[in-house]
Amino acid sequence: MIIHNTLGQQDEEFKPINSGRINIFVCGPTVYDDFHIGHARTYIFFDVIAKFLRNTGYSVFYLQNITDIDDKIINRAKDENKKYYEISDYYFNEYVNTMDKLKINSINYYARATLYIKEIRAQIKVMIDKGYAYETSDGVYFSVKKFKDYGRLSNQNLNGIIKNSRGTINENKKEPEDFVLWKKTKPGEPYWESPWGKGRPGWHIEDTAITETYFGPEYDIHGGGSDLIFPHHEAEIAQMRSISGKKYLARYWVHTGMININNEKMSKSLKNFIKVNDILRDYKPEHLRFAMINANYNTSIEFSDELLNNSRDNVDKINNFYNKMEKIENITGNYNVNENEMIKKINETMENNFDTRSLIRDLFEFISSVNKNMDNISMETAKKIIKVMNYINNFLCILYDKSNEYNNEKLIDTMIEIRTNMRNNKMYEISDYIRKKLEENSIYIEDNGTKTEWWIKD
RNA sequence: GGAUAGGUGGCAGAGAAGUGAUGCGUGAGACUGCAGAUCUCAUUUACUUGGGUCCAAAUCCCAACCUAUCCUCCA
Incomplete structure (x- = not known):
C-alpha cells in the first residue's frame, strides 16, 4: 500500500509498526462552535480509510482528541455568561451527533483533553528536566531551537518564521518561535493545579499526551487538515521526540486539503463557513460524503451548490442501480462478473494512496456496462454485483439507508x-x-x- | 519574501509522449399512455502563456504568468 507522506513529501510503501495492526490518530476539533463542512471533509476521508483498512484485514485503532479547553472556549463562555464546560459539553455533543449523521462511526475513542491533565503535566515535566522547556512568569514554553528537526515536516525555514512571527505581544517567552506548554491562569479563568502554578495546557501538548497514553511514543498514521501542519504538527513532533528520543512520532503524516468558497479557504475566523446541519436540510449525508470523496483528498475543493447537486445526481444513479439489482429475478443470463477479481481491483485502487476518485470512476464504468446488459443478468449474477456494491459501500457509505422499510x-x-x-x-x-x-x-x-x-x- | 500544492471542455475531474477517460449538465433520438430509469448519438479546434527537445508534447525541459494553502487562531 502506498501513502503520500507529508513528512518527506513523497509516496511511500506503508508498513505498520506492528504487523497487522494500525494505530491512527486524527486531530479533532476545538469544541466552541458548530461543525462545518471543512471538518466534514477531513473526518469523512479518515472514516473511509479506517473502514477500508479494516475491510482489508487490519486491526485499526482510530483515536481522536477533542480540544475542550482553549482560549476560544473561554471567550465564548464569557460572551454567553456560561461556564467553559457548558460550551465545550454542548459543542462536543453536537459534534458527536453530527458525526453520527454523516455515518462517521469508525472512531474507537474520543479523548477529551481535560481528562488527561495528569499525563500532560508528566510530559511537561520531562521536557523541563531534559532542558527542552522553561518556565516564565506566565507559563511553560518549549524552546524550539533546542529541537533541531523543528520545521522538517512543513519545510519551514526558522529564520523566515521568526521574521514574520506574530501574536507574540503579550507572551513572555525567550524566542518568538517558542510555543506554550502550560498557560498560567488569569483571574476568572478555569485552571488545574501543576508544579508551575494553576493553569491550563497549551494546544499542542494535549495530542501528544493522549497519543502517548494509548499508542506509546511512536505510532503509524497521524492525520488532520493541511492547515495544521505548521505549527501544530511540527510542535507535536518536537514535544514527543524530545521526550522519547525516538526518530518518529508518527511514521506517516496524512493531510487533507481545504474547502474553498469563492476561491478562498473556508474557516471559522473568516466567518465564511457552512454548517453541516444546514447542508443536511437540503441534502442527504450520502451526498456530502460523495462530494468529499469525489476529489483526491489532498487537493482543495471548491464548494458550491453545483457540487452538491452533482453529487446528489451521482449518488441517485448508484442507488437506482443497486435497487435494480435487488429486483432481478431472472434465472438465466449470459452476462457475468468475477466478484472476487473486482474486489481485488477495488483494493488495489484504494491501496494507491486512497484513490477514491479512481474508484468512483471505475464504479461508474461498471454500472454503465451492466446497464447495457440489463436484460441479460441472472439473479445469481445480480447477487455477485450486490456483493461488490456492498463491499464498496462498507467504507464509502453512499448507499441510502433503508431503515424505515415498510413491513406491509x-x-x-x-x-x-x-x-x-x-x-x-x-x-x-x-x-x-x-x-x-x-x-x-x-x-x-x-x-x-x-x-x-x-x-x-x- | 519563503514553503507547499496546483492551472485540462459548461461544471467536477482522470491521463503523463502517439486511439479526445469518466460522471454531471445541455441538445436530439430509442423505449413509454405519461413519468421515471436505462440505452444511442451529439455537445469534439479541452489541456494557462511563450520558447525548446522529439517523427510525434496536455504529458519531457526551460522561462513566465495565474490560483489556493501555510509562515504561531484553524479540519
Whole structure:
C-alpha cells in the first residue's frame, strides 16, 4: 500500500509498526462552535480509510482528541455568561451527533483533553528536566531551537518564521518561535493545579499526551487538515521526540486539503463557513460524503451548490442501480462478473494512496456496462454485483439507508396490482394519482414494460 | 519574501509522449399512455502563456504568468 507522506513529501510503501495492526490518530476539533463542512471533509476521508483498512484485514485503532479547553472556549463562555464546560459539553455533543449523521462511526475513542491533565503535566515535566522547556512568569514554553528537526515536516525555514512571527505581544517567552506548554491562569479563568502554578495546557501538548497514553511514543498514521501542519504538527513532533528520543512520532503524516468558497479557504475566523446541519436540510449525508470523496483528498475543493447537486445526481444513479439489482429475478443470463477479481481491483485502487476518485470512476464504468446488459443478468449474477456494491459501500457509505422499510409489502404489492389493472384499462388519471400518493410516502415506482418495480427512498 | 500544492471542455475531474477517460449538465433520438430509469448519438479546434527537445508534447525541459494553502487562531 502506498501513502503520500507529508513528512518527506513523497509516496511511500506503508508498513505498520506492528504487523497487522494500525494505530491512527486524527486531530479533532476545538469544541466552541458548530461543525462545518471543512471538518466534514477531513473526518469523512479518515472514516473511509479506517473502514477500508479494516475491510482489508487490519486491526485499526482510530483515536481522536477533542480540544475542550482553549482560549476560544473561554471567550465564548464569557460572551454567553456560561461556564467553559457548558460550551465545550454542548459543542462536543453536537459534534458527536453530527458525526453520527454523516455515518462517521469508525472512531474507537474520543479523548477529551481535560481528562488527561495528569499525563500532560508528566510530559511537561520531562521536557523541563531534559532542558527542552522553561518556565516564565506566565507559563511553560518549549524552546524550539533546542529541537533541531523543528520545521522538517512543513519545510519551514526558522529564520523566515521568526521574521514574520506574530501574536507574540503579550507572551513572555525567550524566542518568538517558542510555543506554550502550560498557560498560567488569569483571574476568572478555569485552571488545574501543576508544579508551575494553576493553569491550563497549551494546544499542542494535549495530542501528544493522549497519543502517548494509548499508542506509546511512536505510532503509524497521524492525520488532520493541511492547515495544521505548521505549527501544530511540527510542535507535536518536537514535544514527543524530545521526550522519547525516538526518530518518529508518527511514521506517516496524512493531510487533507481545504474547502474553498469563492476561491478562498473556508474557516471559522473568516466567518465564511457552512454548517453541516444546514447542508443536511437540503441534502442527504450520502451526498456530502460523495462530494468529499469525489476529489483526491489532498487537493482543495471548491464548494458550491453545483457540487452538491452533482453529487446528489451521482449518488441517485448508484442507488437506482443497486435497487435494480435487488429486483432481478431472472434465472438465466449470459452476462457475468468475477466478484472476487473486482474486489481485488477495488483494493488495489484504494491501496494507491486512497484513490477514491479512481474508484468512483471505475464504479461508474461498471454500472454503465451492466446497464447495457440489463436484460441479460441472472439473479445469481445480480447477487455477485450486490456483493461488490456492498463491499464498496462498507467504507464509502453512499448507499441510502433503508431503515424505515415498510413491513406491509403485500399491501404495496396489492396497490400496485390494482394500479396495473387500471393502466391496462387506460385509467391513467387514477393510476397516476396512485403513483403520486405512493411517492408522497417515499415509495417510488417504475413501469418497465409489463412489470412494475417499487422501492423505498427515505 | 519563503514553503507547499496546483492551472485540462459548461461544471467536477482522470491521463503523463502517439486511439479526445469518466460522471454531471445541455441538445436530439430509442423505449413509454405519461413519468421515471436505462440505452444511442451529439455537445469534439479541452489541456494557462511563450520558447525548446522529439517523427510525434496536455504529458519531457526551460522561462513566465495565474490560483489556493501555510509562515504561531484553524479540519
